[in-house]
Amino acid sequence: MLDKNKVSVGITPTCWTNDDSPLLGNDISFGQIVSEMALAGYVGCSIGHKFPSDDDEILLELGRRGLRVSEPWASTFFTVNKMHDRTIEMFETTMKRIKYLGSDIMVVAELGHAVHQQGYPPVANKPVFSEDQWKALTEGLNTLGKIANDAGMTLCYHHHMGTGVMFRPEVDRLMNETDENGVHLLLDTGHLYWAGDDPVKLAQDYATRIRHVHLKDIRQDKMEEANAKNLSFIEGVEEGVFTVPGDGAIDFKPIFDALGNADYAGWLMVEAEQDAAKANPLEYAMKARKFLRDVAGV
Template sequence: MTATLHRLSPDKVKLGVCCTLWWNDDFPSIDAGISFGQAVSDMALAGFQGCSIGHKYPSDAAELKAALDLRGLSVSEPWTSTYFTVGRMREKTIAAFEETLSHIKALSGTELVVAEFGASSHLLPVDVFANRPVFTDSQWDALTSGLHELGGIARSAGMKLSYHHHMGTGVMTRADIDRLMASTDPELVHLLLDTGHIAFAGDDPLELVRAHADRIGHVHLKSVRPEVVSRVREQGLSFQEGIQLGVFTVPGDGGIDFRPILEALAAAHYEGWLVVEAEQDPNKAVPLEYAKKARAYLADILGW
């Protein structure tokens, strides 16, 4: 462990895991029949403290909290898709966000994650690179205005809003993220660093950390398989095809070295969730095996 990594101690950061190791929330057909109960038991067995919320989770907050409490888990974040850049969706987006906020408060959570999916190509059976939206200036204005409103709602509720850059969307590349950070209030809009999505997009996750360390409010740690990234780009494949080919994997596997990334986060005195994620086909990649692999890899770097 380096001199700075001690700052990422258990009293400063929490280790979570996304349920996308066990099933896929974007593409429900990518499923091995694993139940909610087995998934959260696997998470606890692998040594994690928390998890994201997925479509197989109980919708009743009391029931979900009891199941997580039983396993010593808490909720790392919920997800809300935003649609500020397309017509007549602002009010619906805000209403959906407020519903999510109410749910996460009932679960004693403090984090909210959003991503703009207006005109996104990631759910479509099309080339994910060639068909992702490029926002106009007016769309950027609509997005930043909407995010400021959501950030204000979150702050008033004592919660933190982080924006998730994502493949196939209008905030996908380093240049997009730079513009979003320059256009938003750091008190209202934080950045969710997703190492896998930025590497898939063709940019360097370490350089992203160094550029925006003071804005990072939440972290998703996932790796990529570079040969699959190249295949998706060269063959014009869809996001779903990339996932099914194994474009994403966990830390400790794939092409990303996480030690310098974690060192950079430690140097910036990051505090919050470090959440392992890998949108893999559970029929090909046994979820518990990969969860344990990631936890062991992080233990080797962090020292705990």
């Protein structure tokens, strides 16, 4: 059982709007998003494109609602030639900002050659890294992990559809070839399930290295339809592949058990990339919050 005194439950803005497809939920304001997050019973959130550019305004508006920032997204490009130094520079800039906003988590994903934003079917068209690219990635992540540790932050790697670290063997390789003290794992249940792998097994195998969790569920019929039609990642999102935990095909109870047995401490982030016109964000946010109380005990 998860210890509710060690776990914070948050939600991402993707239930309302989408950074990869900004027209989804474009009519929904920042104020509505954060107010409904608080109304649904969450204590934190990640930052989305609807958020103000002024960090003090973000802190003010979140504070008024009893919310705090859980994480940023920081893209890495270590597998792209001549992007090593620029990637580190971008990471340090984002880390400085997120630390000011009160978070100690840095979420990263390698987007070198990724296809999830380019309109290609993610499974068939994902990049496959060469040995040199793997070396550049793992060494680069080790560097970021040390930078994060020195700043009192925790680096968590996000496996992601349409990227070079998408399938379970790629997650395994990344974990095996990086420093376990500096590079931790973000478990994203929906991304791994869509990739055809088992999020329960990943949670069980890496429970002690998981430091951040994104909770997505999958509508099985929509996923199978997206794969059969060779839809892009964004098209799959628009068609409703993702939903909130408890509303789809994934069995979350053994995932929560594995994390609880490892004395998990950190964020559980509800993340359902959905079209708000098809799935009312507040309704689904409340549904997910109830599910986590009932099933995870938090």
